[in-house]
Amino acid sequence: MNKLDFKFELHKKYFRRSLDLLPGESAVFDYSRLTILYFALIGLDILDGLDSLSEDRKKDIIEWVYRLQLVPNENCSVHKCGFMGSTTVIHLKNHPGSEKYCESNVAMTYMALCILITMGDNLSRVNKSAVLQGVASLQKPDGSFKSNYEHGESDLRFVYCSLAICNILNDSSGINVNNAIKFISKCLNYDGAFGQNPGTESHGGSTYCAVASLSLLNKLNIVLDDNKSKILERWAVNRQTKGGFQGRPNKEADTCYSFWLGATLSIMGSLNRINSERNRTFALHNANLITGGFSKNMESIPDPMHTCLSLCGLSLIGEENLNPINPALNITVRATNYLKQIQADSTSPNKNIFNTDTDY
Amino acid sequence: MESLIKHYNSLKQIIFRIFKRIVGQSILYKVSGAVFNMVDQNQEHKSDSPDLYEAADNFNYVLYRDRPEWKDVQPIAQDDGPARVVQIAYSTKFSDVYDYFRAVLKSGEKSLRALSLVTDAITLNPANYTVWIYRLEIVKHLKVDLNNELEYISNVIREFTKNYQVWQYRKTIVEMLNDPSGELEFTADILDMDSKNYHAWQYRQWVLTTFSELMQYELNFVDNLISQDMRNNSAWNQRYFVINNSDPDSDVINKELEYTFGKIRILSKNESAWNYLRGLLLYSENGVLEDKVRDFCSNLYNKGNRSVHLMSCLIDLTDADDSTDPENVEKIKFALKLCFDLASDYDPIRRYYWAYISKDIELKFNFKEHDTKIVIENNRMN
Numbered sequence: 101m102n103k104l105d106f107k108f109e110l111h112k113k114y115f116r117r118s119l120d121l122l123p124g125e126s127a128v129f130d131y132s133r134l135t136i137l138y139f140a141l142i143g144l145d146i147l148d149g150l151d152s153l154s155e156d157r158k159k160d161i162i163e164w165v166y167r168l169q170l171v172p173n174e175n176c177s178v179h180k181c182g183f184m185g186s187t188t189v190i191h192l193k194n195h196p197g198s199e200k201y202c203e204s205n206v207a208m209t210y211m212a213l214c215i216l217i218t219m220g221d222n223l224s225r226v227n228k229s230a231v232l233q234g235v236a237s238l239q240k241p242d243g244s245f246k247s248n249y250e251h252g253e254s255d256l257r258f259v260y261c262s263l264a265i266c267n268i269l270n271d272s273s274g275i276n277v278n279n280a281i282k283f284i285s286k287c288l289n290y291d292g293a294f295g296q297n298p299g300t301e302s303h304g305g306s307t308y309c310a311v312a313s314l315s316l317l318n319k320l321n322i323v324l325d326d327n328k329s330k331i332l333e334r335w336a337v338n339r340q341t342k343g344g345f346q347g348r349p350n351k352e353a354d355t356c357y358s359f360w361l362g363a364t365l366s367i368m369g370s371l372n373r374i375n376s377e378r379n380r381t382f383a384l385h386n387a388n389l390i391t392g393g394f395s396k397n398m399e400s401i402p403d404p405m406h407t408c409l410s411l412c413g414l415s416l417i418g419e420e421n422l423n424p425i426n427p428a429l430n431i432t433v434r435a436t437n438y439l440k441q442i443q444a445d446s447t448s449p450n451k452n453i454f455n456t457d458t459d460y
Numbered sequence: 461m462e463s464l465i466k467h468y469n470s471l472k473q474i475i476f477r478i479f480k481r482i483v484g485q486s487i488l489y490k491v492s493g494a495v496f497n498m499v500d501q502n503q504e505h506k507s508d509s510p511d512l513y514e515a516a517d518n519f520n521y522v523l524y525r526d527r528p529e530w531k532d533v534q535p536i537a538q539d540d541g542p543a544r545v546v547q548i549a550y551s552t553k554f555s556d557v558y559d560y561f562r563a564v565l566k567s568g569e570k571s572l573r574a575l576s577l578v579t580d581a582i583t584l585n586p587a588n589y590t591v592w593i594y595r596l597e598i599v600k601h602l603k604v605d606l607n608n609e610l611e612y613i614s615n616v617i618r619e620f621t622k623n624y625q626v627w628q629y630r631k632t633i634v635e636m637l638n639d640p641s642g643e644l645e646f647t648a649d650i651l652d653m654d655s656k657n658y659h660a661w662q663y664r665q666w667v668l669t670t671f672s673e674l675m676q677y678e679l680n681f682v683d684n685l686i687s688q689d690m691r692n693n694s695a696w697n698q699r700y701f702v703i704n705n706s707d708p709d710s711d712v713i714n715k716e717l718e719y720t721f722g723k724i725r726i727l728s729k730n731e732s733a734w735n736y737l738r739g740l741l742l743y744s745e746n747g748v749l750e751d752k753v754r755d756f757c758s759n760l761y762n763k764g765n766r767s768v769h770l771m772s773c774l775i776d777l778t779d780a781d782d783s784t785d786p787e788n789v790e791k792i793k794f795a796l797k798l799c800f801d802l803a804s805d806y807d808p809i810r811r812y813y814w815a816y817i818s819k820d821i822e823l824k825f826n827f828k829e830h831d832t833k834i835v836i837e838n839n840r841m842n
Binding site: 120123126130134140164248253296297299301374 | 551
């Protein structure tokens, strides 16, 4: 058996298992189960494996996600609205005085929307205006965004999620785009790449968040002129080491950076400057041929995130029979086309698909 | 029986107070669970853990539902709705703690026993930020000594060094204390475990920015780390952070340039030092620093050094020079030769990249005829 063969069915099975039941050690993801759902479904979509889920199963998933939505009412102010990551404290939904503990998280809202689009849901039950006001209330004076309202931390990750939500819902009128761009610019470092916050070390993940954010805003060239693009491109191609990509200089390669840096270069139009063959070999060497799935390196076991992002990385470099992805939103091109269709329908007269007052 | 429990509980309170006075509260958080649970064991104890290892680990642990002092609380099970999606096979302990946590969150109880419950909930899943929010509210309500809370969070961070919430909580406590006196030492300890821990560095930068009087010691700290491991990119980044924040004059920048030259002479294949050098050039006026760097690079190259980063730097310096004087033709030829050598011998993994750079230089200087053209097989992407 050739180790470098791509085992489609095995990886599909891996994701289907993750969709059902996770082992007890996954309890540290208890508050963000939605992220596992996201990685499993985007991954399945890349593998063209969504058809292997029954219609009932798809409906179950959609209903489970919508249950995590918080909509405005007397016990939930609009700045807490959006999606939660799990059902851990869902019992507090609509419970008087509990909105401090039962609040949305911007990363979870972004992933919830991606899941719904990927599942073919037309977002009609998303309370668009509440989600957008929720996002707007997370923006800080420096332009960055917090993860959640109460004591949430802020950095480029949540800037990206916020801008992706505005992009998906086709409305950024509630946020201060200029301040967001200023913040992103401040995260640009002396070595040409981006750190998570101004001054912090350049990192593949935060560089992706910056470049994808700017691309969603159509402002890539404003922050990165030709010279800066060139330096960033050098930094990014230099991350390829022993085949795979590392997240920072002088660190070990990890399969997820084939996505973070691959997508960064893809957005910049420079992905053809990496060594795709060796990147592919690195990813496939980290595929588990017994359980399915991909691990971050040879010393680890597979997990849904590294499996999904390995597939994203492989899709970017044109692996055969994988569905292409949209590197800026990290959903498939198929799902993106469906999103465009929803967006077009919603702007046509007399047809407001983004229902703004459904209390689901 | 009822009076016995009452008696037992008041005894517990007394022991708790004595303990608190002797050892301070933070250790109490850690110890009290163990001590009282051992006592609790003598009460009605039933363990139905499905996992043998878990059972062994938690030999002395009593589920909340079996603790007499929690009898008045009705636990609330997780409401996952009708659909079964990404379920987790929670351990009995996890479900039990979180069932009681849900109940406490709903009732809003802010008591010592709630604090102890929250401590367990954190240990089981420190990524649940709502537990941290609630902990803070209990701490404020009970007016817990914040210094003890700082000690508690220090212990938790030592266990979960790469969790976001633990650092965020520390920040909140230090802000409330308005006392950063132990923070540099603490982050230094954590960086001693992993000198590239992003969370620790980010937190350290927050400390230095918020309490700027601490910045004066930072360059020494960075010096030590770079001496220990010249490839520590986080330390180089911190160096830039310190210098950049000090509003440096040309003397400082020149000193930094010499420092970096020195490190590169020892380890020329170290990308971190070369990136730092690039950062220093951002301070250059009228090309003065570029000339120094060019001399340094030429010198190394002529001595036979073929570090990829040295060669890249030489290419960049040529590329930046837009002059069309005849002397430049030789420089362009040299840059193209460097691209060729990198693609074929010194950096073949990036041969597509160097082919592109070579082509870019050809186009920019309209320089089509030369004998170092890079011929490459088809890249998957091309």
